[in-house]
Amino acid sequence: MDEVYDPAAVERTAQEHWRELDAYRAREGDPRFPKGKFYVCSMLPYPSGRLHMGHMRNYTLNDVVYRFMRSSGYNVMTPMGWDAFGLPAENAAIDKRVAPAAWTRANIADMKAQFAPMGFAFDWSREVATCDPAYYRWNQWLFLKMLKSGIAYRKTQIVNWDPVDQTVLANEQVEDGRGWRSGAIVEKREIPGYYLAITRYAQELLDRLESDLQGWPPQVRTMQQNWIGRSEGVRFAFPYTLDGERRLLWVFTTRADTIMGATFVAIAPEHALALDLARRDQRLGKRRLTDFIEECRKGGVADAELATTEKKGVPTGFFVQHPLSGEQVEVWIGNYVLLSYGEGAVMGVPAHDERDFAFARAHGLPIKQVIEIGGQAFSPSRWLDGYASTEGSRCINSRSRDGRYDYDGKRYREAVDAVATDLAALGLGEKKVQWRLRDWGISRQRYWGTPIPIVHCEACGVVPVPESELPVVLPEDLVPDGTGNPLTRDERFLACTCPDCGKPARRETDTMDTFVDSAWYYMRYCCPDAPTMVDERTGYWMPMDQYIGGIEHAVLHLLYARFWTKVMRDLGLTRIDEPFKRLFTQGMLLAHCYYREEAGGKKRWFYPAEVTEQFDERGVPLSAVAKEDGRPVLYGGIEKMSKSKNNVVEPGAFVERFGADTARAFVMFAGPPDQSAPWSDASAEGVYRFLRRLWSFCYEQRTRIIGAPRTVSDGLPSALKRVRHDLHVNLQQALFDYQRMQFNTVVSAAMKMLNGLEAAKAQPEAAALLREGVGILLHTLYPIAPHIAHALWVELGYAEDRGDLLDAPMPQPQAQALRQDELELVVQVNGKLRGRVTVAAEAGDEAVKALALADERVRKFVADKPIKKVVVVRGKLVNIVV
RNA sequence: GCCCGAGUGGCGGAAUUGGUAGACGCAGCGGACUCAAAAUCCGCCGCCCUAAAAAGCGUGUCGGUUCGACUCCGACCUCGGGCACCA
Numbered sequence A: 001m002d003e004v005y006d007p008a009a010v011e012r013t014a015q016e017h018w019r020e021l022d023a024y025r026a027r028e029g030d031p032r033f034p035k036g037k038f039y040v041c042s043m044l045p046y047p048s049g050r051l052h053m054g055h056m057r058n059y060t061l062n063d064v065v066y067r068f069m070r071s072s073g074y075n076v077m078t079p080m081g082w083d084a085f086g087l088p089a090e091n092a093a094i095d096k097r098v099a100p101a102a103w104t105r106a107n108i109a110d111m112k113a114q115f116a117p118m119g120f121a122f123d124w125s126r127e128v129a130t131c132d133p134a135y136y137r138w139n140q141w142l143f144l145k146m147l148k149s150g151i152a153y154r155k156t157q158i159v160n161w162d163p164v165d166q167t168v169l170a171n172e173q174v175e176d177g178r179g180w181r182s183g184a185i186v187e188k189r190e191i192p193g194y195y196l197a198i199t200r201y202a203q204e205l206l207d208r209l210e211s212d213l214q215g216w217p218p219q220v221r222t223m224q225q226n227w228i229g230r231s232e233g234v235r236f237a238f239p240y241t242l243d244g245e246r247r248l249l250w251v252f253t254t255r256a257d258t259i260m261g262a263t264f265v266a267i268a269p270e271h272a273l274a275l276d277l278a279r280r281d282q283r284l285g286k287r288r289l290t291d292f293i294e295e296c297r298k299g300g301v302a303d304a305e306l307a308t309t310e311k312k313g314v315p316t317g318f319f320v321q322h323p324l325s326g327e328q329v330e331v332w333i334g335n336y337v338l339l340s341y342g343e344g345a346v347m348g349v350p351a352h353d354e355r356d357f358a359f360a361r362a363h364g365l366p367i368k369q370v371i372e373i374g375g376q377a378f379s380p381s382r383w384l385d386g387y388a389s390t391e392g393s394r395c396i397n398s399r400s401r402d403g404r405y406d407y408d409g410k411r412y413r414e415a416v417d418a419v420a421t422d423l424a425a426l427g428l429g430e431k432k433v434q435w436r437l438r439d440w441g442i443s444r445q446r447y448w449g450t451p452i453p454i455v456h457c458e459a460c461g462v463v464p465v466p467e468s469e470l471p472v473v474l475p476e477d478l479v480p481d482g483t484g485n486p487l488t489r490d491e492r493f494l495a496c497t498c499p500d501c502g503k504p505a506r507r508e509t510d511t512m513d514t515f516v517d518s519a520w521y522y523m524r525y526c527c528p529d530a531p532t533m534v535d536e537r538t539g540y541w542m543p544m545d546q547y548i549g550g551i552e553h554a555v556l557h558l559l560y561a562r563f564w565t566k567v568m569r570d571l572g573l574t575r576i577d578e579p580f581k582r583l584f585t586q587g588m589l590l591a592h593c594y595y596r597e598e599a600g601g602k603k604r605w606f607y608p609a610e611v612t613e614q615f616d617e618r619g620v621p622l623s624a625v626a627k628e629d630g631r632p633v634l635y636g637g638i639e640k641m642s643k644s645k646n647n648v649v650e651p652g653a654f655v656e657r658f659g660a661d662t663a664r665a666f667v668m669f670a671g672p673p674d675q676s677a678p679w680s681d682a683s684a685e686g687v688y689r690f691l692r693r694l695w696s697f698c699y700e701q702r703t704r705i706i707g708a709p710r711t712v713s714d715g716l717p718s719a720l721k722r723v724r725h726d727l728h729v730n731l732q733q734a735l736f737d738y739q740r741m742q743f744n745t746v747v748s749a750a751m752k753m754l755n756g757l758e759a760a761k762a763q764p765e766a767a768a769l770l771r772e773g774v775g776i777l778l779h780t781l782y783p784i785a786p787h788i789a790h791a792l793w794v795e796l797g798y799a800e801d802r803g804d805l806l807d808a809p810m811p812q813p814q815a816q817a818l819r820q821d822e823l824e825l826v827v828q829v830n831g832k833l834r835g836r837v838t839v840a841a842e843a844g845d846e847a848v849k850a851l852a853l854a855d856e857r858v859r860k861f862v863a864d865k866p867i868k869k870v871v872v873v874r875g876k877l878v879n880i881v882v
Numbered sequence B: 001g002c003c004c005g006a007g008u009g010g011c012g013g014a015a016u017u018g019g020u021a022g023a024c025g026c027a028g029c030g031g032a033c034u035c036a037a038a039a040u041c042c043g044c045c046g047c048c049c050u051a052a053a054a055a056g057c058g059u060g061u062c063g064g065u066u067c068g069a070c071u072c073c074g075a076c077c078u079c080g081g082g083c084a085c086c087a
Helices: A007-021 A053-071 A087-096 A100-118 A133-149 A198-211 A218-228 A256-261 A272-283 A288-297 A303-308 A354-363 A412-426 A536-541 A556-570 A652-658 A660-669 A684-700 A702-707 A718-739 A743-760 A764-781 A786-795 A798-802 A845-854 A856-862
Strands: A037-042 A075-077 A152-162 A167-169 A187-196 A230-242 A245-253 A264-267 A313-321 A328-334 A345-348 A371-373 A393-395 A429-435 A454-457 A461-464 A495-497 A504-507 A546-550 A583-586 A589-597 A603-606 A611-615 A621-626 A634-640 A822-829 A832-840 A869-873 A877-881
Touching (some): A007 A786, A037 A536, A053 A589, A053 A660, A100 A660, A133 A556, A187 A288, A198 A218, A198 A230, A218 A556, A230 A272, A245 A256, A256 A371, A256 A393, A256 A412, A272 A288, A272 A328, A412 A429, A652 A684, A660 A684, A660 A786, A684 A743, A822 A856, A832 A845
Parallel strands (some): A037 A075, A822 A877
Antiparallel strands (some): A152 A167, A230 A429, A371 A393, A589 A603, A611 A621
């Protein structure tokens, strides 16, 4: 045994040992593990080429769970793969003139090499890369199945259009309403695309959040619930006549009780009626509507952008008929009405909707109160929160002039029911459940993705590629240049024959959203070489027992994966309803970022290594300068580590200096893993010091530990009894924290154990306790810092007694060690700490009370005031209320 | 703008979920060892007032519930994540 801790040597030896055992290859139904399977998986990384500290955190969490569960007797499997399609490869192609395929595959090789020294327990035999035709053929195959069943369908979509580069832009490529490369003002454009009908599953996606996903963080369930956004309301129509034709303008409302207060109708700029009215006006030589609709076309399609643009509207001068009051109501075009939600049209009830109120005030529209709440005064000049309340509300002023419809005095529910019944009788409406969730548009006008298996034939139209011709293989040698999808210019790819008529045809050039790739990769890990999409091995491992990934995926990825699973279930490919039994969302590692504005308003982001930072004593960044020229750079805030902001911190140098165990223990120790944390390596020394101390301690005590008795006798001196008590308390704490995945405090517990053993070593009777304690400590630390734990486990003879640390069962705290004869209780007077008393463990409340009142300091504070109450919390405290 | 989180010493954080606020570390200060340095070891380390103690104050801000609140409730402020074509 070496005297000094040498992480490089320790880690090399341990990794060789595991390699020889082929330790992480998981087998279905492995008889060594009678407790059954446990599938733990981290969200697969995008192969940017550089492993960063955020990855380190994600995969260390994953590895800790793997090792802890295996130590608990489970047949654990943890795979790894690559989310290999997507935009960054195309950006690299533009920058470096390399094909996305070559760049991506080189990155995968690089990152795999960077993973090697970390000691992660991945079963690499299950590796999947989503850009591999053997994988994405099943995206295509399932897409065809969905097309057949009607889940997949074609319709128009609205995208960001760069009028200079003549290309579709991702939301990320739109900066302040302009194209990132051209700087041109982005426009909305309608193009055809494929959609998956996720809304058909909306109810089930909502219901199973509560019934099946109790193992998910509550805030993620809440986010998904709000995203799906079920609302019950009424869909109804305002009749009108245009060009001599009688038509209906449909709207949706959750507040049908306020229908008699509707004083206008607002429709989306893209609404068919808006376009009709604009055309009609144009014929009369008026351009106001056309200009407004044109103006609304400017800017991107991102919701965050739409929601923050100023709310504007124009009157159309066109009136529709209120279905119940019969009054004429003017139609407005409003940029805040979304075509994609509900009917793309809303009734405006200024008195009881805050946004309508503001709109009516701005445009001088009538405000008619039709709801009264608890006698609260109503003023059309000032909005009050209560105006929109449904609680304790009653309808007023809600009679039609002819007296046929009267809702006065009705409460919210009654009024909604009555309105719905009346509308239904007229054939102008009914109750309806409306979802905020929209169908999933999967078409991307991009090269580096799964080709959509469709052929366009002049004679037959849109024709699906037959299953037998799958996969439609993406050519890998194209290099995008920023001016659109190179597939549209690649004759080899485009040319094909129509599967129906056999005449020459053209291939679809759109590719699939990369969320399709990540919707089911975790099932392919179970059977990476299957000749079908999935096989019975998927049935063994799924559902996944623990999924781990960034909180930024709380809605989209996780919702799509849930949906995809249900589609596969309904096609008979799997029997599970939900893919992820338990979910852990790790917080992100954040880092300061710096930039400089360059000509044309483009931002250049600096790497941390490229700037010199100055902080004040509170850690707030004061200023920073670029190393290259010493001139200041602008502070861009503290944000998630991302390639686009160049603020990633890489673990390579860190691991070289301290070793993988320190890196792993340090990222675990840095803070609670479900919360985001700004990266700082300032306190890494402390963790390294701890591992060195542990090694030195074991080296110094090795003979004593190896020769010590295997059981601790009852007759320990009281000082050692206390050490043993604390040791088992810390073990109990660590096991609890392992289960709730709070690994930062597991590291603390291990440190406390070492501190306790250091204090005990001077006692001559300590040998057996040291042996027990070091065993517990190594086992506690093992999932987090496996290399050093393995090395010491072998050196000190634990392996001979209990077998390889990989599969040795976790120690359990012993009741005998946890038992205490005396307890120290805290004494409070009026809730403030005033003293402490030591009592026998089994002392009753009355005895404890008496002892507390007898305490000198307590008596001083109680003085001669009468005692109102004494609260005794067993084993904790006494509170005397005076 | 909407949805979801988080704010505790100089710093990262702990408090087994309503019961001793600051565990465990980092940094700092003092000391031991050393010719010296590194490493290591020992001690101190929320604020305020002190010679020291005692008292008082203290978990983003303001208010509430409770014998007792970092923890529960209400309002607000700041920061982070997501908002459907970044992954």
